[in-house]
Amino acid sequence: MSETAAAPTRAADPPVEERRKPKKAPLSDRARAERRLGIMLAAPAFVVMVAVTVYPIVQAFFDSLFSYRLTAPDEREFVGLANYGVLFTDPVFWKDLGVTVLITLVTVAVELVLGFVLALVMHNAITKLRGLLRTAILVPYGTITVVSAFAWFFAFDINTGFVNSWLPFVEDSFNWFGSAAPALTVIMLSEIWKTTPFISLLLLSGLAQVPGELTEAARVDGGTRWEIMRRVVLPNMKAAIMVAVLFRALDAFRIFDNVFIMTNGAYGTEVLSLLAYRTSIGRLEIGMGSAISVVLFLCVIGIAIVAIKGFKVDLTSGEGR
Amino acid sequence: MTTKQKVGWIAITVVVLVYTLGPLVSILMTSFKATGDLTTGRFLPTSFVLDNYTQIFAGSARDLFLPALRNSIGITLIATAIAVVLATLCAYAIARLDFPGKRLVLFSALGVSMFPVISIVTPLFNLWRTIGLYDTWAGLIIPYLSLTLPISIYTLAAYFQQIPWDLERAAQVDGATSFEAFRKVIVPLALPGVFTTAIIAFFIAWNDFVYGISLTSTSAARPVPAALAFFTGASQFEEPTGAISAAAIIVTIPIIIIVVLFQRQIVSGLTQGAVKG
Numbered sequence: 001m002s003e004t005a006a007a008p009t010r011a012a013d014p015p016v017e018e019r020r021k022p023k024k025a026p027l028s029d030r031a032r033a034e035r036r037l038g039i040m041l042a043a044p045a046f047v048v049m050v051a052v053t054v055y056p057i058v059q060a061f062f063d064s065l066f067s068y069r070l071t072a073p074d075e076r077e078f079v080g081l082a083n084y085g086v087l088f089t090d091p092v093f094w095k096d097l098g099v100t101v102l103i104t105l106v107t108v109a110v111e112l113v114l115g116f117v118l119a120l121v122m123h124n125a126i127t128k129l130r131g132l133l134r135t136a137i138l139v140p141y142g143t144i145t146v147v148s149a150f151a152w153f154f155a156f157d158i159n160t161g162f163v164n165s166w167l168p169f170v171e172d173s174f175n176w177f178g179s180a181a182p183a184l185t186v187i188m189l190s191e192i193w194k195t196t197p198f199i200s201l202l203l204l205s206g207l208a209q210v211p212g213e214l215t216e217a218a219r220v221d222g223g224t225r226w227e228i229m230r231r232v233v234l235p236n237m238k239a240a241i242m243v244a245v246l247f248r249a250l251d252a253f254r255i256f257d258n259v260f261i262m263t264n265g266a267y268g269t270e271v272l273s274l275l276a277y278r279t280s281i282g283r284l285e286i287g288m289g290s291a292i293s294v295v296l297f298l299c300v301i302g303i304a305i306v307a308i309k310g311f312k313v314d315l316t317s318g319e320g321r
Numbered sequence: 322m323t324t325k326q327k328v329g330w331i332a333i334t335v336v337v338l339v340y341t342l343g344p345l346v347s348i349l350m351t352s353f354k355a356t357g358d359l360t361t362g363r364f365l366p367t368s369f370v371l372d373n374y375t376q377i378f379a380g381s382a383r384d385l386f387l388p389a390l391r392n393s394i395g396i397t398l399i400a401t402a403i404a405v406v407l408a409t410l411c412a413y414a415i416a417r418l419d420f421p422g423k424r425l426v427l428f429s430a431l432g433v434s435m436f437p438v439i440s441i442v443t444p445l446f447n448l449w450r451t452i453g454l455y456d457t458w459a460g461l462i463i464p465y466l467s468l469t470l471p472i473s474i475y476t477l478a479a480y481f482q483q484i485p486w487d488l489e490r491a492a493q494v495d496g497a498t499s500f501e502a503f504r505k506v507i508v509p510l511a512l513p514g515v516f517t518t519a520i521i522a523f524f525i526a527w528n529d530f531v532y533g534i535s536l537t538s539t540s541a542a543r544p545v546p547a548a549l550a551f552f553t554g555a556s557q558f559e560e561p562t563g564a565i566s567a568a569a570i571i572v573t574i575p576i577i578i579i580v581v582l583f584q585r586q587i588v589s590g591l592t593q594g595a596v597k598g
Binding site for chain 1: 322327330331333334337338340341342344345347348351359360362363364407408410411413414415418419420421422423425426429430432433434435436437438439440441442443444445446447448463464466467470471474524527528530531534535545546549550560562565566569572573576577579580581584585587588591592
């Protein structure tokens with residue numbers, strides 16, 4: 001990337017390997033000016049990103065070590081890891097963690113399959129329909145999650161809904177939001193509807209990167225469609241699948257809007273984000289709320305590490321060349 | 322192509338359209354229902370009325386909806402503008418210049434984009450209350466940057482890497498000054514990428530809910546998604562279903578227009594940023 005740009009400006013350029021370690025060779029004025037400009041241009045965005053995220057999470061680590069309620073700020077007291085002790089022995093925490101993990105696993109699995117089907121549709125669509133299909137698939141991506149949540153809620157709600165009259169195997173008086181399993185089903189349907197387009201666009205670009213000669217050669221060798229898909233297409237899409245799964249899993253683990261709108265955590269549908277919100281913003285227990293925030297943060301880091309290791313793809317490869 | 326294949330493709334398209342547009346059509350139909358019509362258990366209204374739209378623009382839900390709409394538009398546009406300007410500078414440096422810390426910047430962008438929003442809400446809530454940013458526009462714009470900056474940097478860096486920067490030199494050889502060459506050759510090539518990034522950043526900020534309900538408390542800064550969650554009916558026994566549906570349709574219309582006009586750019590922007598970035 002920068003090779004093409006920078007090479008002509010430096011007359012006696014060292015070979016590529018050496019240029020990667022610029023400290024060894026004395027820098028020309030021009031190169032030094034370039035470094036300074038690069039840092040100056042990149043710094044504002046970097047500083048803002050770090051300030052908006054790193055500072056609060058450090059603060060959360062700190063606050064989580066205190067017994068601290070905004071309703072009684074004078075009673076703030078250092079309690080060490082006691083908040084975490086309370087949290088890890090609280091059945092509510094484990095239940096919410098279970099619900100969050102369940103939602104993450106189910107939605108990501110369904111979205112991966114559905115997203116791949118939609119990607120295949122867009123990839124193979126005849127020219128006339130391609131634009132229409134892509135536009136339609138982008139609509140849920142653009143729709144606000146809250147709007148999607150209300151749309152699904154109103155459709156299934158016992159008072160305003162029409163779904164019960166459409167489904168032959170469901171009683172008209174069935175209350176979808178009266179118990180955990182059906183409520184979670186609707187919550188997950190809404191989540192899947194809203195976020196599948198993202199996954200399917202990533203998979204579409206993965207499909208586009210599969211070399212045509214490879215599939216062609218496999219076809220000539222007499223491979224069936226399924227064999228070609230499994231042996232040629234999917235292995236070549238590994239990076240795209242990994243990125244899609246990672247981003248969606250992290251996103252699903254943070255699920256909040258759908259649950260808040262549809263059940264507000266009632267009937268065993270509470271998720272970790274909602275527990276954190278309810279504890280800190282709702283009950284103003286900053287110490288405990290911070291502890292939950294920190295645990296959530298560590299979970300997300302854990303998912304990222306597992307996903308990156310599991311797929312053995314270096315996410316930053318291809319950058320900063 | 323055979324007729325059979327054509328029919329097949331039309332059928333597939335219809336299925337996809339029903340899937341992607343169904344929920345929105347359903348809430349659109351709800352928004353046209355009169356109060357007594359809401360509980361019939363039917364998909365279509367018995368008669369199409371505009372009562373719900375009157376209610377959010379002129380009636381009882383007006384004071385809740387209109388300020389929220391103003392907040393959403395203002396806050397989202399400012400957050401998008403700041404993110405795009407900062408990300409453009411940063412992405413230009415990443416794509417074009419050699420400087421130490423390049424990987425660090427990209428790696429932090431990746432890290433920040435994975436950040437669970439709710440984890441920083443508690444400390445921000447506390448801090449904002451102390452320094453007076455709670456329930457203000459700035460109090461939302463700043464955290465929105467953590468949502469919009471990373472993806473903007475990724476999308477733009479991937480985009481800028483594909484620009485043939487040599488053209489700029491070619492223009493200089495042809496007698497243009499450095500600035501002219503940059504403005505007339507590079508800027509037109511870069512603009513579509515900047516524009517695409519702005520759309521994606523706008524979508525993300527427009528979609529926010531967690532910050533919206535956690536860091537605001539009044540109509541001074543509460544954005545639409547949060548306001549929708551606080552809608553109440555005309556009376557205690559009346560569900561505000563109609564008003565919510567109408568408001569939901571109003572905030573979805575700009576999105577649909579943008580998607581229809583710029584679907585090609587959005588698709589390329591999203592996929593470049595995520596996969597190649």
